[in-house]
Amino acid sequence: MTVLELQRIGHSFFGRKVLDAISLSVGAGEIVALVGPSGSGKSTIAHIAAGVVDAREGRVVRRYHRHTMVFQDPRLMPWATARDNIGFPLRLAGVRRGGRDGAIRAAALRAGLLPEDLDKYPSELSGGMRQRTAIARALVTDPDFIYFDEPFTALDVALKRRMQDLVIKAAASAHFAALFITHDLSEAIRISHRILVLDANGRGIAGARILPGAPGSRDDAAVFALRQRFLTEDPLFARIHDIDERLRP
Numbered sequence: 001m002t003v004l005e006l007q008r009i010g011h012s013f014f015g016r017k018v019l020d021a022i023s024l025s026v027g028a029g030e031i032v033a034l035v036g037p038s039g040s041g042k043s044t045i046a047h048i049a050a051g052v053v054d055a056r057e058g059r060v061v062r063r064y065h066r067h068t069m070v071f072q073d074p075r076l077m078p079w080a081t082a083r084d085n086i087g088f089p090l091r092l093a094g095v096r097r098g099g100r101d102g103a104i105r106a107a108a109l110r111a112g113l114l115p116e117d118l119d120k121y122p123s124e125l126s127g128g129m130r131q132r133t134a135i136a137r138a139l140v141t142d143p144d145f146i147y148f149d150e151p152f153t154a155l156d157v158a159l160k161r162r163m164q165d166l167v168i169k170a171a172a173s174a175h176f177a178a179l180f181i182t183h184d185l186s187e188a189i190r191i192s193h194r195i196l197v198l199d200a201n202g203r204g205i206a207g208a209r210i211l212p213g214a215p216g217s218r219d220d221a222a223v224f225a226l227r228q229r230f231l232t233e234d235p236l237f238a239r240i241h242d243i244d245e246r247l248r249p
């Protein structure tokens with residue numbers, strides 16, 4: 001079943017066209033990675049898909065029940081403990097403190113936080129712990145769809161890997177679908193079922209590649225081999241590291 005569908009989405013900022021005829025779909029429980037040149041409109045696609053921005057053209061069909069978003073910047077409230085940050089979406093939904101605790105503990109555990117971390121403030125947490133807190137906050141409402149907008153770009157290689165594993169495991173156990181935006185082709189290969197490549201000239205989605213096996217089943221050698229193959233033999237990936245500075249009237 002398709003849980004997210006974008007139909008010929010077009011968008012402009014101040015008269016400058018940034019997206020044209022973007023069509024894509026994500027199935028239930030499917031992790032779709034979206035890659036493309038810097039500035040080609042990946043974040044704008046996620047914002048439109050999530051309903052944060054209204055597209056000028058096209059249609060968004062959402063068949064999932066509840067989504068959350070995870071960004072590069074964890075966006076935690078500095079005056080609140082990790083527990084209160086994680087529980088914030090539940091508080092917004094009117095769940096009382098007593099009712100929030102169990103869900104907070106479960107989400108924190110899934111995100112790899114220790115019980116003692118829950119009493120710490122963001123300034124007392126490392127960068128990785130802050131991102132774990134943001135992921136726990138995303139998981140706490142039990143979403144069936146998560147938008148990830150380059151969540152691990154700022155993290156070092158080892159930490160990035162641990163976070164990717166965390167998402168792979170959480171997606172497999174909680175069965176959420178995801179649109180995962182990333183610059184990093186290895187990350188896209190590790191984490192997703194399918195990779196979509198945004199056209200470098202702004203003409204929609206250039207193509208897709210379905211990855212063999214499930215996320216988490218590809219070892220380092222397989223990820224490396226696929227990456228090499230995509231970058232050296234597959235024309236679809238020829239321009240993904242370009243920087244798109246299109247200026248259209």
Ligand SMILES: Nc1ncnc2c1ncn2[C@@H]1O[C@H](COP(=O)(O)OP(=O)(O)OP(=O)(O)O)[C@@H](O)[C@H]1O
Pocket residue numbers: 013014018036037038039040041042043044045
């Ligand atoms: N709120 C905004 N107002 C004006 N222009 C915007 C706005 N948001 C994005 N843009 C422009 O739209 C284009 C697409 O931006 P977007 O952030 O979606 O690209 P991206 O592919 O996610 O980039 P990156 O990979 O560098 O994060 C860029 O040229 C950007 O400057």
